[in-house]
Amino acid sequence: MIECPSCGHQHRPGTLFCSECGVYLLTGGPLRTEPLPESDLPSSRADPWESGEALAQAEAQAESTIVIVPPSGRQLTLPAEGEAVLGRLDATRGVFPNIDLTPEGGLEGGVSRRHARIHRQKSQYFIEDLGSANGTFLNGQRLTPYLPHPLHDSDELQLGRVRIRVNVK
Amino acid sequence: MRDEPDYYATLKVLPDATADEIKHAYRQLARQAHPDARAEAGTSLLFRQIQEAYEVLGDPAKRAAYDRRQADAGRSPQAVFQWRMQPSRATLPVLPDEQVLYVLFDIAAGQASNRSSRIPLNVCLVLDRSTSMQGARLDQTKAAAQRMIDSLTGDDTLGIVSFSDKAEVVWPSQLLTDPIKARARVSAIQASGGTEILQGLNTGLQELDKNRQKYSINHLILLTDGQTYGDEEKCLVVAVEAKRRHIGISTMGIGEDWNDTLLDALASRSGGVSQYIASTGEIQHFLRERLQGLGAVYGDNLRLTLKMTNGVRIRNAFKLSPYIQRIERDGETLILGPLQSDTPISGMLELVVGPHTAGDHRLAQAELSGDVPARQMADAVLRQDLTFTFEPDANANTTAPPSVLSALAKITIFQMQEGAWQALEKGDVANATHRLETMATRLLDMGEHQLARAALLEAGRLARSGNLSPAGRKAIKYGTRSLLLAPTKDK
Numbered sequence: 337m338i339e340c341p342s343c344g345h346q347h348r349p350g351t352l353f354c355s356e357c358g359v360y361l362l363t364g365g366p367l368r369t370e371p372l373p374e375s376d377l378p379s380s381r382a383d384p385w386e387s388g389e390a391l392a393q394a395e396a397q398a399e400s401t402i403v404i405v406p407p408s409g410r411q412l413t414l415p416a417e418g419e420a421v422l423g424r425l426d427a428t429r430g431v432f433p434n435i436d437l438t439p440e441g442g443l444e445g446g447v448s449r450r451h452a453r454i455h456r457q458k459s460q461y462f463i464e465d466l467g468s469a470n471g472t473f474l475n476g477q478r479l480t481p482y483l484p485h486p487l488h489d490s491d492e493l494q495l496g497r498v499r500i501r502v503n504v505k
Numbered sequence: 506m507r508d509e510p511d512y513y514a515t516l517k518v519l520p521d522a523t524a525d526e527i528k529h530a531y532r533q534l535a536r537q538a539h540p541d542a543r544a545e546a547g548t549s550l551l552f553r554q555i556q557e558a559y560e561v562l563g564d565p566a567k568r569a570a571y572d573r574r575q576a577d578a579g580r581s582p583q584a585v586f587q588w589r590m591q592p593s594r595a596t597l598p599v600l601p602d603e604q605v606l607y608v609l610f611d612i613a614a615g616q617a618s619n620r621s622s623r624i625p626l627n628v629c630l631v632l633d634r635s636t637s638m639q640g641a642r643l644d645q646t647k648a649a650a651q652r653m654i655d656s657l658t659g660d661d662t663l664g665i666v667s668f669s670d671k672a673e674v675v676w677p678s679q680l681l682t683d684p685i686k687a688r689a690r691v692s693a694i695q696a697s698g699g700t701e702i703l704q705g706l707n708t709g710l711q712e713l714d715k716n717r718q719k720y721s722i723n724h725l726i727l728l729t730d731g732q733t734y735g736d737e738e739k740c741l742v743v744a745v746e747a748k749r750r751h752i753g754i755s756t757m758g759i760g761e762d763w764n765d766t767l768l769d770a771l772a773s774r775s776g777g778v779s780q781y782i783a784s785t786g787e788i789q790h791f792l793r794e795r796l797q798g799l800g801a802v803y804g805d806n807l808r809l810t811l812k813m814t815n816g817v818r819i820r821n822a823f824k825l826s827p828y829i830q831r832i833e834r835d836g837e838t839l840i841l842g843p844l845q846s847d848t849p850i851s852g853m854l855e856l857v858v859g860p861h862t863a864g865d866h867r868l869a870q871a872e873l874s875g876d877v878p879a880r881q882m883a884d885a886v887l888r889q890d891l892t893f894t895f896e897p898d899a900n901a902n903t904t905a906p907p908s909v910l911s912a913l914a915k916i917t918i919f920q921m922q923e924g925a926w927q928a929l930e931k932g933d934v935a936n937a938t939h940r941l942e943t944m945a946t947r948l949l950d951m952g953e954h955q956l957a958r959a960a961l962l963e964a965g966r967l968a969r970s971g972n973l974s975p976a977g978r979k980a981i982k983y984g985t986r987s988l989l990l991a992p993t994k995d996k
Contacts, residue, residue: 349598349602352909355924429950429952430914
């Protein structure tokens with residue numbers, strides 16, 4: 337039997353929601369993303385101008401693919417449409433990011449449910465912070481929310497405390 | 506002779522697929538399912554099934570013979586229904602105890618469904634004209650009935666019955682060739698007397714019977730605003746009998762004082778829908794919507810039979826469209842009712858699975874059957890196996906596909922609401938209050954602020970007075986069952 341972390345009711349294995357209190361049993365319900373202490377995160381900020389220049393320069397080139405590698409080392413390929421939301425799955429609230437970072441320590445690492453978005457314009461990939469609680473960092477620099485920044489091969493992304501390597505091929 | 510599996514379904518192609526399409530589908534599926542190509546097990550059985558299907562369908566002579574055998578066995582080779590089953594997980598862990606498995610299913614009209622031609626309708630309106638309907642309620646009902654007369658064509662038959670403590674035929678069931686006269690008769694309806702739903706139902710069904718044909722859509726639409734007096738049980742018997750005669754009953758409750766349990770049961774037992782009409786202005790809208798729904802009926806009397814193997818049982822079965830409701834069951838058969846060409850039927854099964862050894866196991870054999878009136882076809886049958894691989898080291902906590910999760914999140918709220926009413930019926934006010942409060946919290950999480958407020962309001966009222974307001978109860982009940990209809994942001 338498995339126990340509901342919220343109300344303690346017992347359920348058969350495989351049950352996904354607690355029938356008593358409605359909590360999603362695999363994560364224990366709608367858990368908040370707690371703000372991390374400032375000292376845990378890099379303090380420098382990315383240059384917002386870079387965004388506009390790269391957007392203007394993006395040109396049609398040969399198709400490229402992007403693979404992102406979280407701490408666990410599993411390789412995540414973007415969906416075919418070249419766009420993905422990175423975040424933390426929360427079934428109770430109906431949030432289903434394309435790339436769920438819960439198994440990568442997303443909750444403790446301060447990852448928001450909808451944390452950041454990777455998208456492609458022409459052949460260039462961009463990363464955009466979606467107003468997350470703890471910020472998105474590109475090579476150690478904090479991104480201005482909702483402003484897309486270009487992504488290059490071997491860039492390092494940091495969502496809250498979770499570090500992700502980017503490979504563009 | 507053993508029934509042959511549906512090879513077209515195995516290869517996920519339509520029965521009229523070309524040889525090239527079949528070859529392409531086979532290659533793609535075989536690549537995906539090849540035991541060497543996928544790390545997780547459970548693919549070997551699927552791979553064998555794909556091979557078997559292609560051996561037959563890939564060979565023109567064998568395929569023709571298979572099609573003939575299928576046709577002889579009463580199964581048309583055309584795609585009558587499209588049917589998909591999506592389980593909450595692909596592989597199951599080997600456990601010493603029972604475990605839960607969810608299966609989401611969708612049934613849609615087959616590719617061959619013709620959306621342009623509508624089957625003639627045989628409809629009877631049964632209108633409450635008791636004293637309480639006097640004023641805006643009756644006026645709006647009459648206006649809605651007249652609108653309905655205008656929207657039907659000369660091929661449809663319509664009857665109109667009004668009732669109070671007795672019923673009278675306002676407009677005898679007939680082909681709608683004289684709409685002006687029919688409208689005039691509706692205008693003359695006057696309010697007086699009590700409410701006896703049974704009287705109205707019986708007279709309405711008699712009218713429908715006059716023009717009932719095997720392949721027509723026969724439907725009774727009941728509009729009422731009040732409680733019926735002591736004939737609830739008899740009404741339900743009549744609903745079951747109506748279903749046997751291929752007549753569906755849809756019910757619309759106006760205001761707050763009607764018996765929601767009765768009206769819901771009348772609809773669900775006969776394959777109709779029930780509707781809560783909070784303000785009289787909505788009567789026209791819902792009546793029009795219902796008529797459109799009836800006009801779009803493609804399949805009728807759909808049933809899903811699950812032949813479970815040992816140690817497997819259904820714990821809960823919900824239909825998700827047009828709103829969340831428990832599926833009526835007849836033993837192993839789930840009664841799904843009519844299928845509209847524009848809206849698939851989707852549902853969720855919660856299965857309890859007993860201990861199994863490692864390896865492939867068939868948990869159930871599912872059989873879908875239904876009539877297709879427009880194609881004069883009765884009892885078209887499709888079959889699917891629910892086969893799963895059990896693995897000793899499969900992770901017990903695996904995330905389910907988003908479609909399953911998002912449906913389950915809403916079903917859970919619906920069940921919490923059911924639990925609150927059940928607690929209240931047993932007189933456990935504290936428990937009911939607690940359930941409503943927890944439900945409100947979940948609704949807030951989901952961003953359903955209005956419904957959450959309604960639940961909190963009723964929880965407060967319950968805690969103070971031990972009673973609910975009829976309006977609050979209906980708002981919560983019909984609000985939670987319609988949660989799936991609300992647009993979700995992440996889609």
